[in-house]
Amino acid sequence: MAAVPRANVPRMSRIGHAEVARVAALARLALSEAEIDGMAHDLEQILAHVASLDALDTRDVPPTLHGFDLPTPLRPDRPAPPLDPELAVANAPARQGTAFLVPKVLEEEG
């Protein structure tokens, strides 16, 4: 795993235009300049509120990951009827037979 310099990370960070644009790219959202400004304003307010958590000492507190503690359940490995492939692609915006169609991913050699 890549080492992240955690000690240098600001505990409470301000989020500006460039940061929102970076996050929008990660989230595969195309936002207009005006939308980015609006989101930066809202997220700034929300992050200011959540900064209150910094007051709590949680060094020795384990994280809660789920609603209750349950080990990963196992079930017998028995074949069962799958979803009908026709139904599985019924909502596809573009399809060919029972395959989903997308724009070309690989460039042609040339």
Place this chain on the structure above:
Amino acid sequence: MSQAEKVLSGSLRTLREALDRKELTASELVEASLARMDRGKDLAAVVTRNDEKALRAAEEASRRIAAGKPRSVLDGIPVVLKHNIVEQGELATCSSRILENFVSPYDATVVERLRAAGAVFVGRANMDEFAMGSSTESSIYGPAHNPWDPTRSCGGSSGGSAAAVAAGFAPIALGSDTGGSIRQPASFCGVVGFKPSYGRISRWGLIAFASSLDQIGPFARTVSDCAAAFELMAGHDARDSTSLPEPAPKVCERLDGEVAGMTIGLPKEYFVEQGVSPGVLARVREAIAVLDKAGAKIVPVSLPHTTHTIATYYLVATAEASSNLARYDGVRYGRRAKDPVDLEDLYRRSRSEGFGAEVKRRILLGTYVLSAGYYDAYYGKAQRVRTLIRRDFELAFAQCDVILTPTAPETAFRLGEKSGDPLAMYLSDVYTVSANLAGLPALSLPCGLSDGLPVGLQLLGKPFDEASILRVGDAFERATPHHRLVPPGAAS
């Protein structure tokens, strides 16, 4: 109003009796439900329907009942589903443009179980887009209106389900609750809303928002009706790996009207004068007096991390949402942008055209708090504080069986009042989010009116102890008339 419509306003028990005594048929009951929804269309509570299918299911139920073989207490009973619970062959849009035309290829477990019990699905309810909201205003169908006052919000995100029960469209509606999305609308609309413990009801077929917090639950006019619907839906389901491996608990038989010997805790952090409206506080204090008189022991308890619950919730919920909503890519289902130049363009434009502003806001916040360099400071921190919040409840429940609080700090606010201020909207969930963070069962039930609008009382239980809160709620109902109050329009 027809005789069937009058009967439709009653509790599940009176409906069952009317059907089993052949005073009316399931078909007449479902027709009455459809007629009521026609007249109440302007509420935008139920936004899509398949009348033909509902009437066919009602006919089959009528035949079973005529033969003296009803399948369950819900056989032939109209039920409304929230638009994020899937039924094969029906739209499930989450009130989002991105799923506007999505027709489910399969049934949710709760749909399968209720259909097997004979329930008739009469319509699908409006909601905040992807269940992200507290007012049912951010919806492709437009805002839903509160039957008590159409200029006000019916709460959210399951606002359409709550309004449908309040307006008398159906005696049972299903919702989902991630941070209060069943209880707050129940409070605003003067009906009972029940969020079972995390893991009690299968999430298979519930379109995911925040997977460690989401839970399906019923709305009804009485606690015992909620309990009956809960028993039919709960219990282990192998298709949901977070489903508790136990059968549904028998809660109905525990509703004996007794609270003597039970201890009810009042968290001092929830009863501060600032932040909760005087009208709400007054009704809740009257409710405490009723339970005190009925023989419950009332004790003070403390939940010291209460002020941190909203911050913790919005970090955990948005992080999980950003991950869950990554699946909407315009490839396999949902909206696809026209003429994409490449795959990346297809993803970005499909998502940007398909999601509304609040969903984008939460995806951005969630992506940010999970991104490299911020994960520990935000998401990791919130998970640790979640442990502290859970421990608060463990300590409090060492001193009491049930915790009692207001459900919401105020009565139904006006449409538009908070829609421009996301943080103000988030803060309105202050009393409800902790049950989701701690996985607790929680119930909201009507405890009277303040300035003509319903006030909700919240009961929180120990994990998997649904029976205690249902028992206290039912005893409260037997001692008070509040659950019989109906919105001015619904009585005529």
